Amino acid sequence: MRLFLRLIVLLLVLLGVAVAVLVHYIKNPHVPAYQTPDEVIYLEQWDEQARQLYYYTPQGTTLKGLRYDWLVALEQPFNQNAFIAADNLGRYGLLFDPAQQPSDSNPGNLPVGLARHQDTDSGIWYVDITCAACHTGELRYQGTAVRIDGGAGMHALASTVPTLKGGSFGQALGASMALTYYNPSKFKRFAAKVLGDNSANNKAYKRLRRDFKQVLDAFSDTAINDWRRGLYPTEEGPGRTDAFGRIANTVFGDRIDAKNYHIANAPVNYPHLWDIWKFDWVQWNGSAMQPMARNIGEALGVGASLTLFSDSGQPVPINERYASSVRVHDMYAIEETLKTLKPPRWPEALFGAIDFKMASKGRALFEENCAYCHAPRPQPVDKRLAPSRDPEWKLRVVPTRIIGTDPNTADNIADHRFDVRRLGWTRGQLSDQDVRLVGDGTLGDVDLASVSSAKGLAYLTAYVEDRAYRDAGIKGADKARMDGFGLPIGVRELRGYKARPLDGIWATPPFLHNGSVPNLFQLLSPVSERDTKFHIGNLEFDPKQVGYRTEAFEGSFVLDTAISGNSNRGHEFRDGCRQGGVIGRYLSPVERWALIEYLKVLGHSDLEQQLTPVPAKPWTPGPDCDALISRQEAN
Known part of the structure; x- marks a missing residue:
């Protein structure tokens, strides 16, 4: 009996300590x-x-x-x-x-x-x-x-x-x-x-x-x-979320079947939105085409209501199915308004004057080292996905094996599979949806017991979109207009990341798709010169390095690049073979500063007109590493 009482007392003490610790951290969050x-x-x-x-x-x-x-x-x-x-x-x-x-x-x-x-x-x-x-x-x-x-x-x-x-x-x-x-x-x-x-x-x-x-x-x-x-084993911290992973777990796991939950260990930065209406494909991996479907998918992931099953788990009657709280008129208004959004202009009065001589050299360096991937490529009418979109920019998606940055986001989107058979879809029904599969099989290849997140979301958002339009009395030409340039719900799955234009990039730290590089100077440096750990959560800007300040401070979040999903490798400028994420030659510190100075003016024609011509060296793919290795082995 005495032992039992001691155990009870011990449990109460432990419970009291646990409650005290919980109260402490609620009162004093980090x-x-x-x-x-x-x-x-x-x-x-x-x-x-x-x-x-x-x-x-x-x-x-x-x-x-x-x-x-x-x-x-x-x-x-x-x-x-x-x-x-x-x-x-x-x-x-x-x-x-x-x-x-x-x-x-x-x-x-x-x-x-x-x-x-x-x-x-x-x-x-x-x-x-x-x-x-x-x-x-x-x-x-x-x-x-x-x-x-x-x-x-x-x-x-x-979180x-x-x-x-x-x-x-x-x-x-x-x-x-x-x-x-x-x-x-x-x-x-x-x-x-x-x-x-x-x-x-x-x-x-x-x-x-x-x-x-x-x-x-x-x-x-x-x-x-x-x-x-x-x-969500990889802590996201300020400025990041595993967007695709959370949307997939919400839609396929919460709403359809608990067997569909997947580990989401690929946090990404929130991408900036100016000029996105001009892009041929959006999302970090270039997987989505239609603006309305993209926005509906995002709203479902953030918590829009969706009617699929009754409380007993049975599919609701067809006249109730796919009803949601998404607001297509408002989404369209936001999307149209974003077409007027301009890239931010470097505030010289606050952050310091632009060195136009240095920026002129930076423009030449940009043409040599960056433009091949990042310069927008306006398409003629006959080659556009949406002929009425002017301009339409074709963007490169660089494979992860080349760009070398953390592959988790692209791999998870391509590899995670979900069982959606409870929805009762047939291929005949799916063929009636305005979904276009691009570059990876046909509808006949889609296995509803093991569908990818991108394809599954494309078809589900098609149903939700159709229902939302029907409930709002929208059809025909109005529907095509609100979809965005009459585009279908395009979907593709690439193991790579989109190289977007860099207008205003200076205003969007930290850098890379997962926010693993704190400033532009480090982004242009070899991986060996990048911070492997740094503190985020402080909005204080460093106009020289061009990024948030990253020293330790009370309440900071430590981004550790050794954790899965947080790698800071790739997109590297370093002499030697162009492999393993090395995409360009070594840039001297002076060249890095010049490039940064140019990135402050990029996208503002009145500023670019103040630059002086500097001859640019042509872009080159670098040494032929396979040939070099063969010669070394031969010797």
Whole structure:
């Protein structure tokens, strides 16, 4: 009996320690302190109306059913301060302007990309995460914030997996919701804000607790599922997410069959959006063609509702199937607005004057070393995927065996397979969908018991898109226009990465598709000169190296390039054979600085006109390594 009591006491002590540790990290998450900028500078990439439309136009995502007024009313876990306060959400990388005020499109005065939409049946307003949340950047310098519209977000948003150190918006939101629900006084204050004069109504109060608990359970179930299955072993940290992996796990695992979950160990940066409407193919691996289908797939991954099966697991009647919360009119408005977005212009008054003599030399070096892959190639009308798109840029997709950068993203997209037979598709039905398989088999080769993520998403988004158009009364020429230039839902699977044009690239650190190189100077250096570990989460900009500052600071995230998915190899300039990721000759430090100076002006014709002609050496493929090895073996 005494031994039993000792064991009980020991268990209680251990439980108390665990609770104390949990409380400590909830109160003190591993995130940077928020510094309110003195001002926010906008770089005249578009007008204010376009900017606000982009920031706060909903896509139809639902964030587990979280309601807008709940988020506005929610308190922080251990105080009564608003959860949405800038000094709280700003710690997770979400963007505020200290001068912003509530508006019709942003009544809660939330950060960029947190919008709302109203459900047409219930009238409930839901929190909606827009594309602006991930595709808006900010650079800080000497107290000033430079907003990069369409740039790469540096927030820690996606992860809900519980970790002791915390550090993501998802974890913080879950903690605030849990402590609100289980703390009676906190919930009463919450209910008073949400229900107003109706908060004394016991029936309304109980209904609010029930509905709130359902959303809290949904967050908890996702966190436990992701943690238990170990789905995301490579920590993403600020500015990265395994986009394809998360979308695939959400769509194929959560919604169709738990056997479809796959390890997602390939975090990528959020790509910048200016000029993307001109690209022949989009996504890091050049796998998607149609704008509307791309946006619907992204919205499904971020949490748009989708009706496939009943609560009992049976397919719902055909007249209910594929109904979703995606908002095609709003998606089209965002896509059209993005066509007006210009690359950011280097702010000389803040970051320093451009050295045009050095930039002139850099232009010649760019033509020799970079233009072969990165220069846009406008296509004549008869060779365009979309004849009405002018210009249409054909972009190179460089195989991973050549570019040498971390292959996880491209390999996972090509290799992961999913069983979608529960959807009951037949090849006859699929042939009626506006999907074009490019370069890798035909519909007859598609195995619905083992379909790739790209193909599976293409067909699923085709059904969702058709249903959304039908519900919105859109058809014919209007549908083709809203699809984007009348394009079909093209899909291809390449083990490579797209070499996009570099206009405005200076404003999008860190670099490579997985954010594993902190600045442009290191990107132009041999791998041996690149940092193998560096700290991110600090928005402070280094205008000389051209990247975020990476020294240690309180609350930083350490990006370790030795971890799977984080490799900083490849895209290397080094003398010797062009293999193993070596794509160009060694560049001296002076040549690197010259190239960086040119990248500051690239894409702005008035700046490029100030450059002086410098002869460029022709691009060469480098030494013939196979012949060199043969000669060495012969000797």
